[in-house]
Amino acid sequence: MLLGLAMKNKAYVCRACRCVAWQLSRRMRSVIAGFLLPGILCGVLGCGGSGTARVKGHVTLDGQPLQQGAITFVSVDGVARTVGTVVLDGQFIVDMPTGKKIVRIQGTKVVGQRRAYESDADSPMVDIVEDVVPAQYNSTTKLEFDAKPGSNKTVFAITSR
Numbered sequence: 001m002l003l004g005l006a007m008k009n010k011a012y013v014c015r016a017c018r019c020v021a022w023q024l025s026r027r028m029r030s031v032i033a034g035f036l037l038p039g040i041l042c043g044v045l046g047c048g049g050s051g052t053a054r055v056k057g058h059v060t061l062d063g064q065p066l067q068q069g070a071i072t073f074v075s076v077d078g079v080a081r082t083v084g085t086v087v088l089d090g091q092f093i094v095d096m097p098t099g100k101k102i103v104r105i106q107g108t109k110v111v112g113q114r115r116a117y118e119s120d121a122d123s124p125m126v127d128i129v130e131d132v133v134p135a136q137y138n139s140t141t142k143l144e145f146d147a148k149p150g151s152n153k154t155v156f157a158i159t160s161r
Contacts, residue, residue: 065090069107
């Protein structure tokens with residue numbers, strides 16, 4: 001159908017520069033406007049959803065930065081996607097859909113090393129880690145965060161007791 005519409009349009013040659021100018025039919029202008037206008041509006045205003053939030057934050061455990069761990073933001077409404085990122089030296093940055101989130105924090109610390117393969121004397125050494133964040137901040141968390149459009153900053157001050 002678009003090909004048929006395009007063929008009904010007339011081409012004119014400009015006398016000044018010899019370029020080809022097209023006189024589009026009213027129907028063709030309507031078709032172009034019907035496709036271009038929504039695309040431009042979506043690009044400028046954004047389509048669907050309520051936006052994106054960038055969250056920069058700190059996680060402290062007993063007043064000290066959480067050395068290594070992970071933070072996960074789970075949508076309360078169950079519609080928006082779950083996002084997570086690593087926590088290094090108490091800091092994290094993550095982009096997420098806006099709205100209320102349930103926050104889960106995991107953290108570990110190195111307590112020693114062992115051989116990756118006990119039966120091999122040449123086996124490389126691997127870290128032995130233990131969880132340092134209690135379940136009340138991960139599997140049974142009550143922590144919540146409301147992500148607003150644009151830039152957000154937050155601090156999660158948690159305790160090991």
